[in-house]
Amino acid sequence: MTGLFDFMSDFMSNVIAIDGPAASGKSTIAGMIAKRLNIAYISTGSLYRAVALACLRAGRSLENVPRSFLETLKLEYRPGADDQYELMLNGEFPGAALRGLEVAAGASKVAAQPDVRAYLLDVQRSFANKNLIVMEGRDIGTVIFPDAKYKFFITATPEERARRRLSQEGERFDAEALAEVARAIAERDEQDANRPIAPLKPAADAVIIDNTGLTLEESMLAVLEHIE
Ligand code: CDP
Ligand code: CDP
Numbered sequence: 001m002t003g004l005f006d007f008m009s010d011f012m013s014n015v016i017a018i019d020g021p022a023a024s025g026k027s028t029i030a031g032m033i034a035k036r037l038n039i040a041y042i043s044t045g046s047l048y049r050a051v052a053l054a055c056l057r058a059g060r061s062l063e064n065v066p067r068s069f070l071e072t073l074k075l076e077y078r079p080g081a082d083d084q085y086e087l088m089l090n091g092e093f094p095g096a097a098l099r100g101l102e103v104a105a106g107a108s109k110v111a112a113q114p115d116v117r118a119y120l121l122d123v124q125r126s127f128a129n130k131n132l133i134v135m136e137g138r139d140i141g142t143v144i145f146p147d148a149k150y151k152f153f154i155t156a157t158p159e160e161r162a163r164r165r166l167s168q169e170g171e172r173f174d175a176e177a178l179a180e181v182a183r184a185i186a187e188r189d190e191q192d193a194n195r196p197i198a199p200l201k202p203a204a205d206a207v208i209i210d211n212t213g214l215t216l217e218e219s220m221l222a223v224l225e226h227i228e
Helices: 004-009 026-037 045-058 101-110 114-125 140-144 158-168 175-194 216-224
Strands: 013-019 040-043 075-079 085-089 133-137 148-155 207-210
Touching: 013 026, 013 140, 026 040, 026 133, 026 216, 040 085, 045 085, 045 101, 045 114, 101 175, 114 140, 133 140, 140 148, 148 216, 158 175, 207 216
Parallel strands: 013 133, 013 148, 040 133, 148 207
Antiparallel strands: 075 085
């Protein structure tokens, strides 16, 4: 029997939208879901990071990045490791260069600019097709795909997120390093949540998952249980 969800879902974007603040586990969980369901996974934060990296490399200001500069960038997603899509900037995978604190802070700066967001909107929407995909960022469920079939907002306490980001680097860290990363994350969250366009916030119809006390596997299952 065809239920109301099946009927409605014909008119929705075939997207699992995962939004949330920095280091909440969005990309890792999105990657696990993608593997489990054998679908593509796209991290949209890498687009904003790539714009910031390109500005830094070109020695240009991160303020008011003009469309003429954005149009010179070659931004494409290509299958990378694990067969999942990875962003290529000007013909190469930027890899670790995208992950530093300076690039993250720069990404948040350029992400507040209307021209940058408008430019990157089409790149992100071009992924919607008949195949289910999982896409992760800050505004996927609110702006990019407000009609996504599934929406999640994943979060954890700021302290836990700072600890995770540092552990991710695989090095030992002290209280001072933890405080510095917590400060950088809090600053970025604040900027992302308070910008006038596409602010970081849960969509009204998103499932909110606070995974502070959850393992990765438990977090992934908390998402999966809502997906048909
Ligand atoms: O994509 P986002 O910045 O939200 O976070 P991530 O890069 O996926 O996760 C940050 C780190 O937290 C990774 O090393 C994850 O393995 C870890 N993590 C965790 O240990 N437990 C969780 N419940 C969620 C994430
Ligand atoms: O991995 P993490 O959560 O630390 O950051 P990210 O997802 O790579 O995003 C970097 C920055 O890009 C964020 O702080 C946001 O300012 C911006 N961003 C955004 O505005 N909209 C998105 N859909 C994704 C990222």
